[in-house]
Amino acid sequence: MTQNLPEGFDYVIGEGGYEAFKDYAALMERAESLGVPQPKGLIVPEGYQFTGGAIQTHVPQSWSAENEKVLKQLRVKAAAAGKKFYTEKTTQEKRKDIRMSYAKGKTQLSIAIEHTDVQSPNVEIMDDPKSEKPGELTIAGQKVTYTGGASLPKGSFPATQHYVRWNDKDANLSYRVWARDNGLSKQDLIALAEQLINAQ
Numbered sequence: 001m002t003q004n005l006p007e008g009f010d011y012v013i014g015e016g017g018y019e020a021f022k023d024y025a026a027l028m029e030r031a032e033s034l035g036v037p038q039p040k041g042l043i044v045p046e047g048y049q050f051t052g053g054a055i056q057t058h059v060p061q062s063w064s065a066e067n068e069k070v071l072k073q074l075r076v077k078a079a080a081a082g083k084k085f086y087t088e089k090t091t092q093e094k095r096k097d098i099r100m101s102y103a104k105g106k107t108q109l110s111i112a113i114e115h116t117d118v119q120s121p122n123v124e125i126m127d128d129p130k131s132e133k134p135g136e137l138t139i140a141g142q143k144v145t146y147t148g149g150a151s152l153p154k155g156s157f158p159a160t161q162h163y164v165r166w167n168d169k170d171a172n173l174s175y176r177v178w179a180r181d182n183g184l185s186k187q188d189l190i191a192l193a194e195q196l197i198n199a200q
Helices: 024-034 065-081 186-198
Strands: 018-021 049-057 096-104 107-115 135-139 142-148 162-168 173-180
Touching: 018 024, 024 049, 024 096, 135 186, 142 186, 162 186, 173 186
Parallel strands: none
Antiparallel strands: 018 049, 049 096, 096 107, 107 173, 135 142, 142 162, 162 173
16 A cells, blocks of 8 residues: 655654553453443454453544644644654544454454544555455445455565454444454454444
8 A cells, every 4th residue: 555645754653642451341441431432242252362452542544634734734843943854742632442352372353443534635545456455245234344365465464364344434433353363264253243333
């Protein structure tokens, strides 16, 4: 995936709060207290154990309109300071994402619920021409994409990783369920996605 960014800049990397948890109940309790979206209705496959989770401040994607606004502000500050590059810490404390991981032997299962960003009309995103397009399917009326095998961006993910992804447009949230090391099939991921979609 390539992106056309403003001249003189590569990426703006935002940093924000990050809290890690080893206990699932503590993670859910903290998420509830902060109003962070939770994976309601989720029942993980038998034998999978919770290995950790995190709540973190949402960082806008480099292709988003929000990130473009930050870039413009930084360019003004860079010019005023007589510098070609200018960086500063950016946060969005009111928008927090949640991630959690499970494992069974060598197989890893991860779930993420993140806030969605609006793509800037001035940033072009092109698919990797060496990869196939993700598969599309509908689960409980929700459009879902499946990415795995030949549709994985080359060099970006382990060959054994695959995932399903969808957007809850009403809540402005993006869901992703992924696994690696061949312990879960495409149908297993679809079943997990169906649980989460039905509970939205």
